[in-house]
Amino acid sequence: MLQKNKLTNLMDKLSSGSVLVIGDIILDEFIVGSPERISREAPVIILEHVSSNYALGGASNAAHNISSMGTKCYLIGIVGEDLYAKALENECLKNNINPVLSFDKTRPTTVKTRLLSTAHKHPTSSVIFKQQLLRLDRLSKKSIGLNVEAKLLSSFELYVKKVKSVLISDYNLGICSKRFIKTLINIANKNKVPVVVDAGTDFQRFHGSYLITPNQPDAESAAGFLITDKDSLIKAGGKLLKISGTENVLITRGSEGMALFNAKKSDNPFILPAFNVSEVFDVTGAGDTVAGVIAAAVGVKLPLDTACTLGNLAASIVVKKYGTAVTDIAELKRHLYLVKY
Structure with a gap:
């Protein structure tokens, strides 16, 4: 594994990169209230509104993680003809993401609304703890129409020529059909742009891609058995390479x-330890962080094991934060010297 000073120097290369993210765009909405009393209408808590804010989720969270590295980022996806579409666009622009949005009047902008209640302040800090009470999802899982697909492909063909790598982010919300993904990968390969894929199911769709990044439960589901030791891990990695192509x-x-795992040496994986196992607060969006940082690093031609090390390091930071969070180069550098590997 690279020495820390060399890894620090390589981080600076990310600012010269450019990534095209395409996939399922999600807007996270957070509504915070202060508990006042029990309602007379029903046995529920009445909250007095404190704040409302948005964050980028799904493919747009991956894009946010990329832009926070100083890497230029374009984001292609679909939104509905509603007010949330404008909110999502504003969040992208605020976070230095170039949104390339196609409107679909047959579906809503995907929004996950979380209602949270404030609790007491910690006695030794100013932190106000929050308890999530419920989540309301506005979404459609139906496949996109051919006209919308054509718009997305047209945008992809245009912008893939402007970037050094591509990230496909699939949340099973109707965009990433087998036909559509095959076309994306073919276009990217024709332009000699590596494709990183963050998806959890149906891995055979991604034949010809450079890298897929499943989590262990999804890998186990695809392989058909549990990963319990190094032997079963190696077996699962080899099977996923074969399934996905x-x-x-x-x-x-x-x-x-x-x-x-690499297709040419599947029985000899590069193993990375977790850089943070004791301060895990929220794993939401950690997979987006890993895939986004790796895509940025691959684009500037860092070795894949180095790219994965950076992705691992970034994820070890964001899991300390609430919700869909990001990190940046300065924080990566500070954190690098605190971890042991």
Whole structure:
């Protein structure tokens, strides 16, 4: 593994990169209230509104993680003809993401609304703890129409010529059909742009991609058995390489770290330990962070094991934060010297 000073120097290369993200765009909405009393209408808590804010989720969270590295980022996806579409666009622009949005009047902008209640302040800090009470999802899982697909492909063909790598982010919300993904990968390969894929199911769709990044439960589901030791891990990695037809497979394993498999040496994976197992607050969006940082690093031609090390490091930071969070180069550098590997 690289020495820390060399890894620090390589981080600076990310600012010269450019990534095209395409996939399922999600807007996260957070509504916070202060508990006042029990309602007379029903046995529920009445909250007095404190704040409302948005965050980028899904493919747009991956894009946010890329832009936070100083890497130029374009984001292609679909939104509905509603007010949330404008909110999402504004969040992208605020976070230095170039949104390339196609409107679909047959579906809503995908929004996940979380209602949270404030609790007491910690006695030794100013932190106000929040308890999530419920989540309301506005979404459609139906496949996109051919006209919308054509718009997305047209945008992809235009912008893939402007970037050094591509990230496909699939949340099973109707965009990433087998036909559509095959076309995307063919176009990217024709332009000699590597494709990183963050998806959890149906891995055979991604034949010809450079890397897929399933988490362990999804890898186990695809392989058909549990990963319980190094032998079963190696067996699963080899099977996923065969199923997907991709060059590389990265299995993310939470507290067990990561394992990177290459098609030419599937029985000898690159094993990375978890850089943070004791301060995990919220794993929401950690997979987006891993895939986004790796895509940025691959685009500037960092070795894949180095790219995965950076993705692992970034994920170890964002899991300390609430919700869909990001990090940046300065924080990566500070954190690098605190971890042991």
